[in-house]
Amino acid sequence: MILIGQFDSPFVRRVGITLETYGIPYEHRPWAVFGDAECVAEINPLIRVPTLVLDDGLVLVETLAILDALDEQAGDDCVLMARSGPARRAALRVCAFAGGISDKAVALFYEQNFHEAPNAALLARIDAQLRRTLDMLNAERAAGGYVWWQGDALTHADIAVAATLRHLSETQLDRFRLADWPALARHCTQCEALPVFQKISQPFIFIRGKS
CATH class of the missing domain: 1.20.1050.10 (Glutathione S-transferase Yfyf (Class Pi); Chain A, domain 2)
Known part of the structure; x- marks a missing residue:
């Protein structure tokens, strides 16, 4: 996986903490939406972070959608949110x-x-x-x-x-x-x-x- 964005963003930080908590390997590209706009745009045309590139190449945007995908990979004993209810x-x-x-x-x-x-x-x-x-x-x-x-x-x-x-x-x-x-x-x-x-x-x- 590739996580795009800097950890001074609360949204990117939430994803980074989740990846670390779940022990999911990832590459971090600390691109800024202004200084690195062209790099971000090549992957996410909205030029927004966090952006997460899954191992199969699918690009996910929006924090809750990204966290939901990560939660699916976590075991019930460590998942950071109840599955339902x-x-x-x-x-x-x-x-x-x-x-x-x-x-x-x-x-x-x-x-x-x-x-x-x-x-x-x-x-x-x-x-x-x-x-x-x-x-x-x-x-x-x-x-x-x-x-x-x-x-x-x-x-x-x-x-x-x-x-x-x-x-x-x-x-x-x-x-x-x-x-x-x-x-x-x-x-x-x-x-x-x-x-x-x-x-x-x-x-x-x-x-x-x-x-």
Whole structure:
């Protein structure tokens, strides 16, 4: 398999952590959607990451679709999401909210850095959307009472939230402080202490025209 994208993307990082957790061999090509756009376009015309090239040559895009394909290869004793039922729906729900936060964080970053005069009303709207969602997830994590989001085992929900919040905190240092959401901050610290999170890690550094 070939994983395309840099690990400063929360979406690419989620896929990388999953591949490592499952012990699936892969080649990593850390291409950026701006600096390496032509290379990415040859494989994925949308020029989006993560992109995963399967061993048979099939190209998969969109994080949840990629993770679903990887889950199929995992044994029931180590799969990062329930195969069916309420537990699966609950995990998918958290993953969707985490992915939505990342989408909004990227939109916020682009509005701030790629427009001469950022739209103040749009910035305020995105800011409110993010804070409401963070408030909700923080309350749920605090009320859960489990080691991990859904119990005693790490799941895609845990990975998605931690990867998302790492990205948000690094791209919005002056706007969002994880300490304002203590349950989520503790969750991130717990995840980032895991060897696989430390291995699949890349600080976000913005260089205009290169990220």
